Amino acid sequence: MVLTYGAWNKIKNVTQGTGVNFAWAQILRIATMHRMLDMYGALPYSQISSDKLSTPYDTMEEAYHAMFTDLTDAINVMTENPNNRTMAKYDKVYDGDFEKWVKFANSLKLRMAIRIRFADREYARQMAEEAINHSIGVITSNEDNATSLGTKNQLYTVLVQWPDQCVSADITSYMKGYNDPRMSKYFKKKTSDNDYVGMRAGLSYGNDITGPTFSRINVGEMDRTLWMSAAETAFNKAEAAMLGWDVKGETVKDLYESAIRLSFAQWGVSDGIDQYLNDESST
Numbered sequence: 001m002v003l004t005y006g007a008w009n010k011i012k013n014v015t016q017g018t019g020v021n022f023a024w025a026q027i028l029r030i031a032t033m034h035r036m037l038d039m040y041g042a043l044p045y046s047q048i049s050s051d052k053l054s055t056p057y058d059t060m061e062e063a064y065h066a067m068f069t070d071l072t073d074a075i076n077v078m079t080e081n082p083n084n085r086t087m088a089k090y091d092k093v094y095d096g097d098f099e100k101w102v103k104f105a106n107s108l109k110l111r112m113a114i115r116i117r118f119a120d121r122e123y124a125r126q127m128a129e130e131a132i133n134h135s136i137g138v139i140t141s142n143e144d145n146a147t148s149l150g151t152k153n154q155l156y157t158v159l160v161q162w163p164d165q166c167v168s169a170d171i172t173s174y175m176k177g178y179n180d181p182r183m184s185k186y187f188k189k190k191t192s193d194n195d196y197v198g199m200r201a202g203l204s205y206g207n208d209i210t211g212p213t214f215s216r217i218n219v220g221e222m223d224r225t226l227w228m229s230a231a232e233t234a235f236n237k238a239e240a241a242m243l244g245w246d247v248k249g250e251t252v253k254d255l256y257e258s259a260i261r262l263s264f265a266q267w268g269v270s271d272g273i274d275q276y277l278n279d280e281s282s283t
Contacts, residue, residue, distance in 0.1 A: 004032045005048055020081045023074035027105045029068045030074075032225065034112055036061055064116055068127055071109050078102045079136060092149045093227070099136060104146045106131040107138040107233045114236045117243065127244045131236060139233045142266050146227035153225050158184035158219040169198030178282050181272040182264065187215045231266055234259035274275065 008029045012129065015022040037043055037060055044055035045063040058066065078098050088096025094104075114130035131138055159165045167187050175183050176196065183196055190197040190213070199214045238255035241247045245253070257277055264273050 004029060008047065020077055020084050021087065023077035024087070024098070024101060026070050026074040027078075027101060030071050030109055033063070033117075034108070036068060038115065041069060043221060046162040061119070063262050065123075068109065068112065071112075072130070075102055075105045075109070077135065078105070079134075082136070093146055094240045100144050100146075102136045103135075103139045103144050104228055106134050106136065107146075107228050107236075110138055110236050110240070111228075111232060114239055121243075125240075125243070127149065128236075128240050132240065132245075132247055138237070139228060139230045142230050145266065147224035148227060149224050152221060153219060153223045155217065155219050155225065156221045156223070160221075161218065166199040167196070167217060172198035172215065173194045178276065178279065179272075180276065182267050182269050184218070185267040185269060186218055188218050192214050229260045229262070229266055231263035234262055260263070 006026050011022060011025040015025075033043070033045060037045075042057045042059050043063065045058045046066040047058075048055050079102055082099035082102065084098050085096040091097075094100040110128050113124040113131065115126040172183075172187070173187070174180075185199040187196050188194055196215045197213075234255050237247050237250065238252050238259060241252045241255055242252060260277060261273060264270070264276075
């Protein structure tokens with residue numbers, strides 16, 4: 001959070017809080033802060049500035065409302081400048097394509113709306129429908145997935161190099177039970193018996209968590225880091241449709257199955273999709 005706000009404050013001062021580059025900074029700020037809020041609860045957001053040594057905390061409701069306002073303003077500014085490519089050399093996600101940034105921002109807005117729907121359903125509906133029905137809209141294709149390229153994939157650092165971060169038994173149990181053909185894309189097999197073995201949460205294994213005892217996530221040191229996918233967005237649209245919100249006439253079933261197909265394509269799995277979708281017996 002400190003790193004985010006240091007950069008954000010500099011951009012705010014240089015741009016005087018206006019223009020397409022400030023809008024871009026706002027989107028990146030919100031992409032960071034909504035995760036922090038969901039993990040930790042109330043945090044400073046609306047009153048942060050470079051000239052304050054301490055900042056009052058916002059409640060989660062106050063912060064979410066402020067984030068939605070800032071995100072909507074940023075979307076509006078970028079929508080007016082979709083072909084602005086002046087920042088392409090600095091953009092490690094979309095190579096300066098601001099139209100794709102609008103899709104990401106709308107998808108982020110939809111995700112946030114789904115997150116708060118139990119707290120404020122009507123406001124969540126309004127935000128979700130604005131995102132889905134926007135003129136540019138949300139991410140619908142894997143070609144528009146938000147992935148970043150840095151000096152190193154930090155998931156590799158945490159989930160491969162750190163000895164205590166193994167695959168969870170929860171997800172291996174689900175994926176084995178449903179014969180999910182994406183397992184080989186997600187995980188590496190436990191080498192001792194050529195199987196996918198997850199670690200049960202909350203149990204103490206002493207020093208046995210290192211080496212081949214449990215499966216590891218299948219990620220390379222220089223793989224791109226996923227921020228937002230078409231599959232996640234389609235699942236969020238499916239939930240919106242389930243709630244009776246305006247999703248341009250698409251059905252829950254079609255959106256849900258589209259999300260699964262997008263996920264299979266994202267992971268490069270072409271076989272077994274129909275069998276997976278039509279499986280009514282596996283548990």
